[in-house]
Amino acid sequence: MQHIKETIQTLHNKVQAQADHPSLRQSVPLPDIDTDRILFLYTMLHEAGYSDAEKETYIIPVMLVQLALDTHERVQLNSIDVAPAQMEQHQLTVLAGDYYSGLYYRLLSFTGDIPFIRVVAEGIKDINEAKIKMYEQTIGSAEVFADTLIRIESAIVGSVADFLNTRMLKDIAQDFFLLKRLVVGEQLLEQGVTSPFHLADGDFHTPSGGTYAVERIVENAAYRLEKVLRRKPYEFILYRVQEILHHAGHPVRRVAGEGS
DSSP: OOHHHHHHHHHHHHHHHHHHEEEHHTTOOOOOOOEEEEHHHHHHHHHOOOOHHHHHHHHHHHHHHHHHHHHHHHHHTTTTTTTGGGGHHHHHHHHHHHHHHHHHHHHHHHHOHHHHHHHHHHHHHHHHHHHHHHHHHHOOOHHHHHHHHHHHHHHHHHHHHHTTTTTHHHHHHHOOOHHHHHHHHHHHHHHHOOHHHHHETEEOOTTHHHHEEHHHHHHHHHHHHHHHHSOOOOHHHHHHHHHHHHHTTOOGGGOOOOOO
């Protein structure tokens, strides 16, 4: 487990180095680089037989486009009633998102892998469509809400999994990132980190007016993860599930991975 932790951290550092720009650094904080996304991408590429160099070639640009999406989402959150004094910061944040997106296209173009580029583009399209649905439509059930949030959180990883034919890891990733968004969301709110899809009083609220009980969705996702991880355990992914649930105060018994 220590080896993969070090490998993921090394990849994290390389993504950070690629995204770093002296001018932007002074004004726009770099969004968090999600090491769990790196973990899933690494595991998928490993199962598909890619070399370490090839893994790096694909993981870094995919993480850069995720940074672009996260940065543009932050702009959308703050786009209403921007004060004149904040306009420059607002514009720099837009520029930062565009910069990360440009890096993504530049790095992937070096691979010449047009099918992979198309796959990632489909994931981006799916994320944007799901965000529109969350913003503008009334979602009539917890199941539709969970499915929409899964698309927002894991569409790119899922598209890569389809491309690499690692279906089981796609299923795991969908529930993992749904679980993570829900159980970590409340902690982020307490730290002042806002989101268009936010937790309050144990419920999840959407801009379109929907309110969904978090506990039931979390339990269902944890149960599905337990079933999959018991059939084919991925030790470090299992560890991360337990860690997320533990830090959020949710029971970890259901995904303990012991027995059958």
